[in-house]
């Protein structure tokens with residue numbers, strides 16, 4: 001009998017400000033998150049879980065996390081967040097007191113089981129720095145978690161991409177010790193994807209033999225400037241999230257990542273008329 005599908009949505013880089021404040025004086029990130037939550041709630045079939053891959057707040061404060069909490073209250077799907085460089089670990093620990101963090105202090109790593117899939121949420125934030133790094137306890141924890149099964153597919157999430165995108169000012173603050181992550185993933189074939197955020201725009205490569213993605217944001221996108229032609233800039237491009245769909249069953253199973261636009265769109269309209277002919 002085929003296993004059921006498991007649908008994991010990834011949203012990233014919410015950058016929630018105190019109420020009434022715009023990011024960079026221009027972007028209403030709260031309104032953007034409201035639209036995102038509405039799209040997640042309306043998705044059919046129902047989503048199983050939502051991972052928020054960092055930068056939940058913008059200039060982290062209790063006020064920003066309180067605002068975030070109110071904006072996430074309407075979300076009908078269980079969710080968990082990992083810190084990005086715009087978050088504060090202790091503020092996040094306080095903001096999500098029911099999260100099952102692996103460590104009592106330090107990095108906010110989590111293992112979450114969703115049906116036959118393991119989600120491993122890795123805290124790549126470095127206090128008061130923009131770049132990312134996985135500390136030694138996190139790397140050891142990841143190796144142990146991946147070693148705890150040989151069969152369950154594992155999806156790895158972290159904020160900072162372990163690869164360069166070509167956008168120089170972002171690449172200088174990506175995951176600086178990607179070389180320490182790589183052999184761990186190679187050791188455990190049940191790792192099926194490494195899914196990051198931070199760059200506010202979709203990107204895909206291979207890392208340690210598995211697909212490695214960057215999730216777009218619900219608000220603004222980092223300008224796709226591949227030659228440092230301009231000052232670090234953003235554009236308000238169409239918002240989107242990633243949907244990681246696990247299709248189990250016999251054999252190795254399959255993980256497929258869809259990019260889903262945020263908002264309401266014309267349709268769906270049928271391809272075929274009542275006579276069964278293509279319209």
Ligand SMILES: [Fe+2]
Pocket residue numbers: 054055084085086159197198199
């Ligand atoms: Fe970030």
